[in-house]
Amino acid sequence: MKRHGIARRWLVPVAAVAGVAWIGPAAALAQPSDRNIAAGRRLYHQKADCQACHGWSGDGMKMDNQSPDGANLRESSLGREQLVFVIKCGLPGREMPAFDRLAYTDGRCLGRTRRDLDRMGLRLPEPGATLQNREVERLVDFLLAKVVGQGEMNRARCVDFWGEEVDVCNALP
Numbered sequence: 192m193k194r195h196g197i198a199r200r201w202l203v204p205v206a207a208v209a210g211v212a213w214i215g216p217a218a219a220l221a222q223p224s225d226r227n228i229a230a231g232r233r234l235y236h237q238k239a240d241c242q243a244c245h246g247w248s249g250d251g252m253k254m255d256n257q258s259p260d261g262a263n264l265r266e267s268s269l270g271r272e273q274l275v276f277v278i279k280c281g282l283p284g285r286e287m288p289a290f291d292r293l294a295y296t297d298g299r300c301l302g303r304t305r306r307d308l309d310r311m312g313l314r315l316p317e318p319g320a321t322l323q324n325r326e327v328e329r330l331v332d333f334l335l336a337k338v339v340g341q342g343e344m345n346r347a348r349c350v351d352f353w354g355e356e357v358d359v360c361n362a363l364p
């Protein structure tokens with residue numbers, strides 16, 4: 192009986208320490224570094240060119256008139272997992288390209304293949320560039336920190352978005 196008492200006294204502090212160890216990485220995940228966010232922003236504007244369809248700030252005011260109308264990502268309510276999925280697998284039939292090089296070649300996108308999409312009559316546009324998993328994670332770090340659910344762009348949000356005063360922010364309310 193005495194041994195149980197000791198075990199319990201031991202388990203409590205161990206659990207407390209384990210709890211602390213858990214909070215560490217979780218907080219780190221919820222709060223990506225400025226460097227990761229900036230890397231994601233560069234991918235959004237440059238390599239992946241999301242802004243062609245979604246606008247530089249993600250509000251759906253596309254940069255390229257010839258491009259399809261992208262969603263207003265600032266009003267999106269998608270979470271991390273869903274954002275990763277949509278970026279990797281696209282939205283077949285809705286002009287949102289799949290940025291994973293191997294999307295629809297194996298089971299990774301809901302088990303469907305390009306042949307399945309063809310058979311269902313779902314068009315999937317080609318992305319300008321494909322992204323690695325690591326790049327998708329940075330992109331989502333950026334989207335969650337500065338775009339998704341962040342509301343309409345204004346001057347203060349614009350300066351925060353770019354991490355510095357830029358000319359384009361001066362035109363905003």
Ligand code: HEC
Nearest residue numbers: 239240241244259260261262267268269277285286287288
């Ligand atoms: C060729 C145009 C195009 C490009 C490039 C593009 N998108 Fe899209 N995206 C769309 C369209 C069109 C939709 C769907 C609009 C609709 O039907 O609601 C969409 C939808 C989305 C959604 C779903 C939003 C929601 O709440 O449902 C996300 C997230 C998204 N895009 C992120 C991105 C990201 C990140 C990139 C760059 C890696 C990107 N898109 C590049 C056209 C594009």
